[in-house]
Structure formats: C-alpha cells, structure tokens
Amino acid sequence: MxxxxxxxxxxxxxxxETFIDDWFLVIALSLFVIELIRYGLKKTFTRNLLGDSITNFITLGTFVLIVALVAATYAGVFFYVYDNFKLVELPLTPWTILCCIVLADLAYYWEHRFLHKNGFAWATHTVHHSSPHFNISVAYRHGPLDWLFPLFFHLPLAILGFNPFIIFLAEVVVQVYQTLLHTETVKKLPRPIEAIFNTPSHHRVHHATNKQYLDKNYAGIFIVWDRMFGTFAKEDVKVKYGIYPAVKSINPVTVFFSGYVKLVRQMWHAPNWRYRWNLLIKPPLWAWQQENKNK
Amino acid sequence: MKLMSSFAISGVVVVSIWGLAMMQFPLMAATEHSDKPDVQVEAPNLTTKQSNPRPNTTEAVKGVRINTMSISGVQQKIAIKHIAKLWETFENQQALNKNLLRYPRKISVYYQNFSQDYQKADVSIGYLSDIVRSANQSTTIKGGRYERVLQKAAHSNEELADAWKKIDYRKNLQSVLEIHYLDASGHPVSSEFMVNYK
Known part of the structure; x- marks a missing residue:
C-alpha cells in the first residue's frame, strides 16, 4: 500500500490530467463511431440525428473557446483561495487524489442538483438536456455558462487543502466518467455495479421527460449519493429523452443560446419584479406551473 | 429525504473523507520519525559490526520515486558553502524569467559530481524546462529512487543546512535534489530535500 x-x-x-483529457476525446469519438454504426444497423439513423450530433460538437467547440477565455481566471480563483485560505496542505499522493475524486463527485452531485433547481443555472444546463437523442455526442452538448457553476461547488475543496491541480484532475475524472454514460448501447450492468456506480441505465433516467423520472439521478460516478439523498429512480419503463417544451432545432446557435433566450423572454413578459426574481432562483418547474395557471 | 438532512449527511461524508486524507499526516510523520533513529543508530553499529552483525537499517528509510526531468537555469561547479552566489546569479537571469511560459510552481536545485571531500559539486538551479521557451543551459535530473531527508514543508535555512548532516556519506552519494515550492506570487512556501545513492 x-x-x-x-x-x-x-x-x-x-x-x-492533460493525458486523460486528450486521449479520452479520441476514445469518445471512437465510441461515437460505433454508436453510429449501431444506429445504421438498427435502421434508426436519421438526418435529424446526424444534424443533432453535429450541433453537439459545435456547442463543444464554442464551449472550449469560452473556457479558453476564462481558464486563467477560473484557475486563479482556486490558487488564490488555496494559497490564502487553505486549512491544511494535503500532500500530492494517490491517496489524496482518491479522496479528492470522491469529494469532487459529491460536489458534482450538488452542483448538478442545483443546475436543475435554479432557473438561471437551468438556462445553461437545459442545452445539455435538450437533445431528443441519447448518445455520446450528447455528453458534449454544452451551454454557454456550463463552466461557471462548478467553480462554486469545487472551491471548498481548495479550502480543505486539496491542491488545485488535484481538484482539476478530479473534475476531469468525474466528467470523463459521466461522458461514458451517454449511451443506449449498454443496457444494464451487473447488480453490484448498478447499486454503487452511476451507469448508462441510471443516466438515461436522468435525461428522461417521463414524469416519474423528472429530477432524478444527479450522480457523477457514485449513484449512492442519489440513493442516500432520495433522488434515485430505477429505469423500468422506456425513456423519452429531451425537455418540455422541446427546442425542435438543430441550428447550433439556436440550441446553444436556447436556455437564456427563453429566460430573457420569460423575464421580459413577467408581470412584476418579484416574478422576475423567482424566474432566476426558483426551479424551472415553477415557471412552467405559473405559465399553465395563466392559460 | 429532506434537503437539510441531505446537507447534514453530506457534511458528515466530507468530514469523514477529509479525515481519511488527513490520516496521511501521522503516517508520514511516523515514517519520518522512524527514519531518524535508523540512520543515527547505524553509525555506532558499524564499529561493532563484526561482533554483532545487524541488517542495514537504512533499508527501512522511505523512498520516493523521481521521474527523469530537465531543469533550465544556471549551473556551475561551486563550493557548496558558496551556493548563495549561484542563487544570486539565478535570480538575476532576466532572460530566463522572460522566457517562462507560465508561472513556475517550483525551483529545483540539483547537486551532482561531488568532490571527494563533498565540499564541491556541479550545482544546477532552475525551473522545469517544459515551462521555459527555447530552454538552453538545461540539466537532466536523473530519475530513480531518492531517499527523502526533509519532507515537503516550510523549512528554515538552518534546517536545510542541517539536512546535509543527515546524509549517509558512507554510502556512495550520487546526487542531492532540493525542491522549493512557490505560491502563486512566486514566494517559496515549502521545500523538500532528497538524496540519491548509487
């Protein structure tokens, strides 16, 4: 040991971290090719699927450009907090990395749950959920502010004394694991794995519009968080993917800004400032209920 | 489960995992503590080696694996007691600092080719070459198993000087590696001291 x-x-x-980042994209693209072949064999390959997948990679490109602009500031905040407010300085060891991955995964759970429960945050995360398809390219379907929210949830790790380089590595590990879950090719894994880890089956539930599946399975790597916090649902009926109402577009610009365009429209037509504030902080379900009340 | 209970459980999980991460401190301290007598008791033991042979207790000293790497900065054959002069030369390397691709997080000091009396050595002080544009004046730090004399922590100059006294000069000394870790503004915050025997 x-x-x-x-x-x-x-x-x-x-x-x-760089090694995982670079090589994983190659692996993910290879898996995507396998998924395309599967779609072809099952005769479910459509122009919409192709357009949607291309759009996913265009949103990824745009997201990478934005990240390139903010990366120094993002990293700088972590180093500033680590240098000035850390409680201890944990050594750079594999043990520290393992502990950090578990805590980063818990941070991811809460960040993800927040993205679904806050109107302003949902406006960026809705882009990821807006695809009516479910394959590895959907993992790369990003919204314009997807880089912002991880900051607040992972920063406490720097205060606990995890070196920012280890935090960034842990974030990458959780993201890479999450990416692999976006597939219909894998049905169910052995029961012990399904019990502890997040799996494609659990994540299909998370992307569903079926009523019983809404706001379920936020986990990154460990599904135990959802089981512990009462947000777990098992996949037992066929999943319908996407969001309600659907974006119904494969135009990358429309898709990328769909969440914030919708939020701005809702705020523009809001009856008062209290309603506008609620649109920003309350769950998207609240806005939907208000709109239905007024119909 | 209610949101507040979930927060509370998350807090317990965070404290538990953090506690597991912190368990390394006493383990490392114990290792460091147990290293000291191992080295110290060996000296008197040598004189009685024939009558009371004991296993080489330095085998128990914890090692650290260092990858081969290259540093760029300054290098000179110099008396170790005059190392401050080489530091001065290093700090005045304007061109080197202009060629940095990003803020350095550490400065390495590598001692090799010691004179017979260990008073002189080829000393290199520098940043890792991969953060220096068009790095010339680079030195290769040989990878391998190093024995850590000072753990990574804030050490005074006296402690660093004392570290030289903890080297086992009866072994065939190959090199000494000092690493000084810097904060975001470039100030040293901690250092470690390692020795590589042939």
Missing part, C-alpha cells in the same frame, strides 16, 4: 503515499509533483498531476 506504500504506493498510496508516494509523492507526485504538480507537473506529474498536470501531465496526468
């Missing part, structure tokens, strides 16, 4: 306390340098951690 000595290897768990071997010391890494920050350069080693950075190298590992």
């Amino acid at each position: 000595d290897f768990l306390t071997y010391s890494f340098s920050t350069d080693d951690i950075w190298w590992l």
